Amino acid sequence: MVKIADVASAAKVSPSTVSRALTKPELVARETRERVLQAAQRLGYQPNKLARSLRKQKSHLLGLIVGDILAPFHATLAKGVQDAAEKHGYMVFLFNSDEQPEKEARYLQELQSHLPEGLLIVPTAKTRQHLQSLQYLRNLPIIELDRTSGSPGIHAVLAENVLGAREAVEHLIQLGHRRIGMVAGEPVITTAQERLEGYRQALEQAGVPFDEQLVACGYHREEGGYAAAMELLKRPPSQRPTALFVGNSEMAAGTVQAIRDLDLRIPEQISLVSFDDTRWAQLIEPALTVVAQPAYEIGFLACEMLVSLLQQRKQMQGHTLRLKTRLLIRHSTARPCERD
Amino acid sequence: MVKIADVASAAKVSPSTVSRALTKPELVARETRERVLQAAQRLGYQPNKLARSLRKQKSHLLGLIVGDILAPFHATLAKGVQDAAEKHGYMVFLFNSDEQPEKEARYLQELQSHLPEGLLIVPTAKTRQHLQSLQYLRNLPIIELDRTSGSPGIHAVLAENVLGAREAVEHLIQLGHRRIGMVAGEPVITTAQERLEGYRQALEQAGVPFDEQLVACGYHREEGGYAAAMELLKRPPSQRPTALFVGNSEMAAGTVQAIRDLDLRIPEQISLVSFDDTRWAQLIEPALTVVAQPAYEIGFLACEMLVSLLQQRKQMQGHTLRLKTRLLIRHSTARPCERD
DNA sequence: TTGTAAGCGTTATCAT
DNA sequence: ATGATAACGCTTACAA
Numbered sequence A, B: 001m002v003k004i005a006d007v008a009s010a011a012k013v014s015p016s017t018v019s020r021a022l023t024k025p026e027l028v029a030r031e032t033r034e035r036v037l038q039a040a041q042r043l044g045y046q047p048n049k050l051a052r053s054l055r056k057q058k059s060h061l062l063g064l065i066v067g068d069i070l071a072p073f074h075a076t077l078a079k080g081v082q083d084a085a086e087k088h089g090y091m092v093f094l095f096n097s098d099e100q101p102e103k104e105a106r107y108l109q110e111l112q113s114h115l116p117e118g119l120l121i122v123p124t125a126k127t128r129q130h131l132q133s134l135q136y137l138r139n140l141p142i143i144e145l146d147r148t149s150g151s152p153g154i155h156a157v158l159a160e161n162v163l164g165a166r167e168a169v170e171h172l173i174q175l176g177h178r179r180i181g182m183v184a185g186e187p188v189i190t191t192a193q194e195r196l197e198g199y200r201q202a203l204e205q206a207g208v209p210f211d212e213q214l215v216a217c218g219y220h221r222e223e224g225g226y227a228a229a230m231e232l233l234k235r236p237p238s239q240r241p242t243a244l245f246v247g248n249s250e251m252a253a254g255t256v257q258a259i260r261d262l263d264l265r266i267p268e269q270i271s272l273v274s275f276d277d278t279r280w281a282q283l284i285e286p287a288l289t290v291v292a293q294p295a296y297e298i299g300f301l302a303c304e305m306l307v308s309l310l311q312q313r314k315q316m317q318g319h320t321l322r323l324k325t326r327l328l329i330r331h332s333t334a335r336p337c338e339r340d
Numbered sequence C: 001t002t003g004t005a006a007g008c009g010t011t012a013t014c015a016t
Numbered sequence D: 001a002t003g004a005t006a007a008c009g010c011t012t013a014c015a016a
Helices: A004-011 A015-023 A030-043 A049-056 A072-087 A101-112 A127-133 A161-174 A190-205 A222-233 A249-261 A279-283 A295-311 B004-011 B015-023 B030-043 B049-056 B072-087 B101-112 B127-133 B161-174 B190-205 B222-233 B249-261 B279-283 B295-311
Strands: A061-066 A091-096 A118-121 A142-145 A155-159 A180-184 A215-217 A243-246 A271-275 A289-292 A320-323 A326-328 B061-066 B091-096 B118-121 B142-145 B155-159 B180-184 B215-217 B243-246 B271-275 B289-292 B320-323 B326-328
Touching (some): A004 A015, A004 A030, A049 B049, A061 A072, A072 A091, A072 A295, A072 B091, A091 B091, A101 A127, A118 A295, A142 A295, A155 A161, A155 A190, A155 A295, A161 A190, A161 A243, A161 A271, A161 A289, A161 A326, A180 A222, A180 A249, A190 A215, A222 A249, A243 A249, A249 A271, A249 B279, A295 A320, B004 B015, B061 B072, B061 B101, B072 B091, B072 B295, B101 B127, B118 B295, B142 B295, B155 B161, B155 B295, B161 B180, B161 B190, B161 B243, B161 B271, B180 B190, B180 B249, B222 B249, B243 B249, B249 B271, B249 B279
Parallel strands (some): A061 A118, A118 A142, A142 A155, A155 A320, A180 A215, A180 A243, A243 A271, A271 A289, B061 B091, B061 B118, B118 B142, B142 B155, B155 B320, B180 B215, B180 B243, B243 B271, B271 B289
Antiparallel strands (some): B289 B326
C-alpha cells in the first residue's frame, strides 16, 4: 500500500505538503502541487481512509439498517439511500435486521464501532431501547424510515399511510362494497397501525360501521397474510367480506394464495387492494390495484435529510416528512357481486 | 466516545492491560481481568475499529459489488454473503454497480481506500481492466459471483449454466417442441454465453438443427426481453417458435408481456421456460416453469470460500465452484399445439 | 509556501 | 503479569 510518505519522497516534499496538495490544493504553490499530484498518480496513491477518519474523527460513513433486503420495498429504500449518499460523498454501511430485534442490536453495536456520522434505520419494536445503551450512536443524527420507534424528537421519513389506506378503502366503498375486510399487520408496527386507522376513517366517513370481526391482524409476512385472509374468507357467505384491503405486499401474496385455494375469483367474487406495488402485483392477472409507496424517494430524501443535518451545526428539532402514496387502480377491484 | 485510556484509569491499570484483557484474556490475571471487564462494561466501552484496523493492518472488512440490488437474484446473493460474513465476524461493504462499468470503477476505488481484506464481485465487462490499476485490491483474494471476468487464476462461484439451460431445453424437446426460440442476454456476459451454449447442446443432442434466426440476443433487462421476444414471435406462424427459453427473469417478464400483447396463450400456443425463479414467476397464471438458481448458496459459499482463503497463508490456485440448478416444472410448458 | 511534530485509539514489542 | 513506548497513516497546529 503506497502511502503519503512514499509520495512525499517521490515528489521531494514533506508529507504535510502532500496531504495539503491533495486535500487543500489552494494552500500549496502550483508548481509543487503539480509535482505532488503527478507523483501520487504515478505511484497509484490512494488515501487510507481508516487513518484519515481516525485522525479527523470523521468517518464519512452512514449506517443503514433495513428490515429485509430481500423485500423489494426495503431494497428500493436502500438504493435511494445509497444514491443520495453517493451524491454527497458518503459511504453506506448496510445491514439487515431481518426484523429481529436481537440482530438489530448486534448490528447497531457493530456499526457504532465504525464511527458512522449518522444512522438511517427501519426500526423494530425495540430500536428505542437498543439505542439507549449505545452512547455514541444515540447522539448521532438518526432518521427513521418507513415507520417510527416513537423515540422523542426523532427524525423520520414516512409514507402517508393513513391517507393511502383511506383512499384505497374509499375506492372500494365507491365501487359499492360495504363488507370490507382488512388483512392488517402486527399492531406493534406503526405502519400497520396507521393503515388500519385509514381503513377505519374511510368506513366511518362513509357511515359504514366498523366491525372488528372483519379485521384480521397477524404476522406481517406471507404466511400471516394467508392465515388472516383465510380467516376472513371462510366466514359464511352472507358475512364474508366482498373486498379485502391488505396492509402490505407480502401479506397480499398470501392473500392471493388463500383466494385461489378457496377458488374465489378476483374481482368478481372478491375485490382486492393492497399496500405496496411490486412486480408480481403488476404481472398477475388480474393485475392488482395497489397503494404504491415512493420507496426510492423515502430512502433518497431520508439520506438527504441526514446529510443536511450533518452539515448544520446544531441538532434540529425532530422533523417528520410524509410522502404521498398513489392509488393505482388496476383490475383486482370491481363492483361487488350481485347476490350481495 | 469512551476509549481504552478511560477504562484503564477506571480500572487502575495501564492501557495495554485493558487491551489484553479484552482481546487476549488468558494473558492477564483473573482478578485484574475482571476489574477491567467490569470497568469496560460500566463505561459502555466499545473498541474503535478504525484505530484497531489501522494498527493491525487488518480491517475485517469484505467488499461486495453486485449488479443490481433491486434484482431479487442479486439481493439474494448479497444476503448469502452477509450471512456467511457475519458467521465469521466480517463486515460487508455493499455496492451496486448498476451493471455500469464506470460505477464499478468508482466503487472499487472507494472500496480500496477502506482496506478490505477480500472482494466479492459480480463482474461487469470491464472488471478485469479496472482491477489492474488498483494495486492494493488486485492483490487481495477475489471471488467472482454468477459470472466471470475471465481474469486468469481467479476464483469464482457460479451456477451450472450450461447444464441448467440444457435441461430446460431438453424438457421442451421432450414435450415435442422442435422450433424453440431463445431470448438470450448480451453475449459479453458469460452467463448469457453459457446458457446459449446449453441451448445449443440440447438441440444438437436431439438432432434439431440450430437456427440462428431463432435466437434473439439483446439487452438483458425487461425491455430487451420484450423486444427480443417480439422479434421471435412476430415471425409468420409457420416459422414462429412453439416454445421460448429465456435467459433470465427480467427478460422473462418482458417476454410474458410480449406474449400477452400478441394475445398468445401460455402454454397452449407458446411454451415458456426461463432462468431464475422469482415471486412473480410463481404467482402468475400459469405459473412459470423455471431453472432455479441457488442464489443464496452462491453468495454464502463464495463468502465462505473467501474467508477460508483469508485464513490460509498462501494464495490458492484459482478455483471455480459450480452449483447445480433445478428445473422446476410448473404450468407454462406443455406439448406444442396440434397445428404444428 | 513549506516543514516539523504531535496526536487520533489501538496493539505489539520489549522491559520489568 | 503488567507497564512503557512506539507505530499504523493521516491531518493540523505551529514554526520557519
